[in-house]
Amino acid sequence: MILILGANGYVGSAFKELLKSSNRAFKGFSRAEIDYTQLETLKEILEETKPEFLINAAGYTGKPNVDACETNKADCLNGNALLPGTIKKACETFDISWGHVSSGCIYTGDRDGGGGFTEECTPNFSFRTNNCSFYSGTKALGEELLVDAQKCYIWRLRIPFNDESSPRNYLNKLITYKSLLEAENSISHLEEFVAACVSCFEKEVPFGTYNLTNPGYITTREVTQLMIQEGKRRESKGQKNPFPKDFNFFEDEHDFMKKAANTPRSNCIMNTSKMEKAGIFMNPVQVALENSLKNWKST
Amino acid sequence: MILILGANGYVGSAFKELLKSSNRAFKGFSRAEIDYTQLETLKEILEETKPEFLINAAGYTGKPNVDACETNKADCLNGNALLPGTIKKACETFDISWGHVSSGCIYTGDRDGGGGFTEECTPNFSFRTNNCSFYSGTKALGEELLVDAQKCYIWRLRIPFNDESSPRNYLNKLITYKSLLEAENSISHLEEFVAACVSCFEKEVPFGTYNLTNPGYITTREVTQLMIQEGKRRESKGQKNPFPKDFNFFEDEHDFMKKAANTPRSNCIMNTSKMEKAGIFMNPVQVALENSLKNWKST
Numbered sequence: 001m002i003l004i005l006g007a008n009g010y011v012g013s014a015f016k017e018l019l020k021s022s023n024r025a026f027k028g029f030s031r032a033e034i035d036y037t038q039l040e041t042l043k044e045i046l047e048e049t050k051p052e053f054l055i056n057a058a059g060y061t062g063k064p065n066v067d068a069c070e071t072n073k074a075d076c077l078n079g080n081a082l083l084p085g086t087i088k089k090a091c092e093t094f095d096i097s098w099g100h101v102s103s104g105c106i107y108t109g110d111r112d113g114g115g116g117f118t119e120e121c122t123p124n125f126s127f128r129t130n131n132c133s134f135y136s137g138t139k140a141l142g143e144e145l146l147v148d149a150q151k152c153y154i155w156r157l158r159i160p161f162n163d164e165s166s167p168r169n170y171l172n173k174l175i176t177y178k179s180l181l182e183a184e185n186s187i188s189h190l191e192e193f194v195a196a197c198v199s200c201f202e203k204e205v206p207f208g209t210y211n212l213t214n215p216g217y218i219t220t221r222e223v224t225q226l227m228i229q230e231g232k233r234r235e236s237k238g239q240k241n242p243f244p245k246d247f248n249f250f251e252d253e254h255d256f257m258k259k260a261a262n263t264p265r266s267n268c269i270m271n272t273s274k275m276e277k278a279g280i281f282m283n284p285v286q287v288a289l290e291n292s293l294k295n296w297k298s299t
Numbered sequence: 300m301i302l303i304l305g306a307n308g309y310v311g312s313a314f315k316e317l318l319k320s321s322n323r324a325f326k327g328f329s330r331a332e333i334d335y336t337q338l339e340t341l342k343e344i345l346e347e348t349k350p351e352f353l354i355n356a357a358g359y360t361g362k363p364n365v366d367a368c369e370t371n372k373a374d375c376l377n378g379n380a381l382l383p384g385t386i387k388k389a390c391e392t393f394d395i396s397w398g399h400v401s402s403g404c405i406y407t408g409d410r411d412g413g414g415g416f417t418e419e420c421t422p423n424f425s426f427r428t429n430n431c432s433f434y435s436g437t438k439a440l441g442e443e444l445l446v447d448a449q450k451c452y453i454w455r456l457r458i459p460f461n462d463e464s465s466p467r468n469y470l471n472k473l474i475t476y477k478s479l480l481e482a483e484n485s486i487s488h489l490e491e492f493v494a495a496c497v498s499c500f501e502k503e504v505p506f507g508t509y510n511l512t513n514p515g516y517i518t519t520r521e522v523t524q525l526m527i528q529e530g531k532r533r534e535s536k537g538q539k540n541p542f543p544k545d546f547n548f549f550e551d552e553h554d555f556m557k558k559a560a561n562t563p564r565s566n567c568i569m570n571t572s573k574m575e576k577a578g579i580f581m582n583p584v585q586v587a588l589e590n591s592l593k594n595w596k597s598t
Contacts, residue, residue: 074444085373086373126426137426
């Protein structure tokens with residue numbers, strides 16, 4: 001049996017869907033049901049349910065976006081940094097293998113020389129580099145707490161998207177904001193991400209950190225162009241076009257920070273060769289995006 | 300009634316002693332008795348006890364020293380960074396004034412131009428500056444969580460000492476370690492520190508951060524010389540000399556890090572003029588030290 005923490009979130013729900021569709025036994029908890037951030041409570045859950053694997057899909061991302069983390073620092077620190085440390089303790093008490101959904105948002109830009117940040121690169125968008133949002137700082141600190149974790153996967157997700165209409169979906173975010181920031185990003189198709197996570201423990205790839213983003217990167221402007229295209233395609237077939245005809249962009253990051261944001265965003269390129277060498281594959285980012293847009297439901 | 304969290308620790312016990320001796324009503328909780336790190340639990344305590352003021356003397360310092368924080372990161376993060384955030388929430392819910400025992404160990408060295416770090420100086424020994432112990436990182440993060448706290452004092456203690464024989468007492472530490480690191484430090488006489496804290500809310504000085512160290516600074520070698528002197532004084536009066544006749548020192552910080560420590564120490568000089576301007580006074584460091592040594596009990 002697989003135990004999922006944060007089971008009702010955007011990421012946790014995708015894990016549930018995948019495990020259900022592949023007939024894997026699982027049990028999901030949301031923090032509203034039971035406060036698994038408490039070590040003793042979590043230990044009791046593990047003792048009762050005896051999972052063969054635990055998935056931590058819980059975290060604090062801020063609603064509607066990471067700006068909210070700046071004003072809810074305690075919740076953010078608790079959900080993203082302390083919780084992984086607590087789960088580590090509980091899982092190691094019962095010798096349970098587990099995976100933690102971390103984030104690629106602990107990097108900014110590209111690795112020196114290009115090719116994207118590998119799992120070996122020290123985070124450069126963290127408290128340690130003092131240039132980050134509070135959200136990214138706590139995610140990086142969460143990874144620090146797992147530095148000597150045993151039987152543990154750290155799965156790095158980035159800017160999840162899929163064909164579901166959800167305020168957590170990158171595609172929804174892009175059509176909601178009045179203006180967008182042009183940037184290069186590696187991003188993760190949510191269903192491919194959770195499938196890659198499950199592959200990690202099903203294929204028993206070595207424990208450790210994995211960047212699980214769709215190979216390559218894409219600019220915000222490219223995504224909006226794919227949206228405009230998909231809108232036209234739907235119109236040509238007599239369907240409703242749920243996408244805007246055009247998008248506004250901020251002049252630059254300074255303009256974005258001045259007009260729309262309270263805290264800097266991570267925009268970065270990830271290297272996915274470790275995942276591929278381990279035999280885990282995700283579609284190139286353009287393919288994954290086109291598939292999602294084609295099936296994206298507006299309601 | 301004054302509520303003390305962390306009431307059985309070295310610092311909490313000194314608060315209890317002071318309040319007892321001045322006939323102030325108080326109630327102290329240790330975390331072993333009740334887990335006040337849980338927001339709901341803490342709110343229940345506040346609702347039941349209705350304190351006029353709360354003192355947070357709880358924290359995670361690591362035993363026997365801060366090296367232990369490197370291997371207990373979750374506990375350290377919970378006790379030093381998250382707990383202040385939780386107390387802030389609880390106190391603001393019930394509009395209760397409170398004080399948090401923070402640490403001057405979020406600085407290293409001296410302020411540019413000398414004179415010690417003031418409360419306006421950004422911590423330079425923190426996650427943000429990426430040069431710190433995990434302990435100092437979490438203490439600085441704890442202050443960050445209180446940046447917009449209302450009706451809150453942040454009291455910065457440093458390397459507490461007094462005349463009590465305790466493994467937490469700086470004087471005991473100095474005679475226990477095989478070799479010492481020569482450094483300049485501002486340090487806090489524990490009973491003077493807690494008296495200064497209580498003065499803050501009794502005199503209703505403005506809320507905010509206060510460096511509560513004995514004015515001035517002292518080198519490790521100077522402290523050991525005072526110990527040798529005090530030993531001689533006791534011997535000349537026919538009393539037992541509890542102090543070593545001589546002390547060993549590391550060659551330098553590099554030698555110390557190589558032979559004895561897992562994580563760098565904060566050695567720093569604090570500026571105490573804000574406290575003095577507010578009408579709160581502590582003895583000059585040499586006076587406070589001589590007083591403590593004169594009365595120091597070896598058992």
